[in-house]
Amino acid sequence: MSTLNSVESRDGTVIGFEVLGQGPPMVLVHGGTNDRSGWTSVLAMLAERFTVHLLDRRGRGLSTAERGPYELRREGEDIAAVAESAGPDVYVVGHSYGALCSLEAALVTDAIGRMFLYEPPAPTEGRVVVPPGTIERIRAAAAAGDSAAILETFFHEVIQMSTRDVQMMRGTPIWSARLSVAPTIVRELDSVENFDISDRFGKITIPVRLLLGTESPAYFRPAAGAIAAQLPHADLVPLHGQGHLGVSGDPDQFVAAVLAFTGR
Structure with a gap:
């Protein structure tokens, strides 16, 4: 059985979250074009071992009443x-853009005991996340109110999914949730393009593990490597046979990787 709760963030935005399970505290931070339902495939397994806090990032679900202009650091x-x-000693698991948000969180609180980050996206020398022209097409789709076009462009051109895989995703229950939050991808892609990988992350002294799908777009590996190089206690591990959506693609392997970082 789960309960709903909320907290007020520093700028007054109310962040809602769902709590279930038992054990040490865990916070799950979903990625872009998603809400807390993105963890459905792994939730039961994690809730057997942790008290799981499923937040809706600002702009969706339980967290739609935003205050002030958007900034990644607010997330x-x-x-x-x-x-x-x-908390204390919270285990934070972040996926994609949620992994970037989690890094920002670790700079402003000591409640986090360790972090598991699945493919944080960021440009590095010679590698871009958003191909030329893509953001313009996504902006045009957003201006036209065409959420389906936003998602299809994003998944084809940024995540590099095949037409077949995108069509299969359209047939899942989570597609409607993705449609409802699709417009937020514009601001998130802007933040990705300007993400600062620097020695500021040297302040994060907790253990951090970065997960990389062996079939993911090539830009994720140098980004993860650059981030890990700035963290005092970080390593990288593979998610075999999976791309960027391995949470649902291979839930058992993903959960095993999460648990391996705790010894539980």
Whole structure:
């Protein structure tokens, strides 16, 4: 049985989250074009071992009443607020853009005990996340109110999914959730393009593990390597046979990787 709760972030935005399970505290931070339902495939397995806090990042689900202009660091403050309500010694698991948000959170709170980050996206020398022209096509789709076109462009051109795989995704229950939050991808891609990988991450002294799908777009590996190089206690591990959506593609392997970082 789950309960709904909320906390107020530093700028006054109310961040809602769902709590279930038993054990040490865990906060799950979903990626772009998603909400907390993105963890459905792994939730039961994690809730057997942790008290899981499933937050909706600002702009969706339980967290739609935003305050002030959008900034990535505000998302870090949101996660920090949830972690502080759940902690201490919280295990944060972040996927994709949620992994970037989690890094920002670890800079502003000591409630996080360790982090598991699945493919944080960021440009590096010679590698771009968003191909030329893609953001313009996504902006045009957003201006036209065409959420399906936003998602299809994003998944084809940024995540590099095949037409067949995108069509299969359209047939799943989570597609409607993705449609409802699709417009947020514009601001998130802007933040990705300007993400600062620097020695500021040297302040994050907790253990951090970065997960990389062996079939993911090539830009994820140098980004993860560059981030890990700035963290005092970080390593990289593979998710075999999976791309960027391995949480649902191979839930058992993903959960095994999460648990391996705790020894549980």
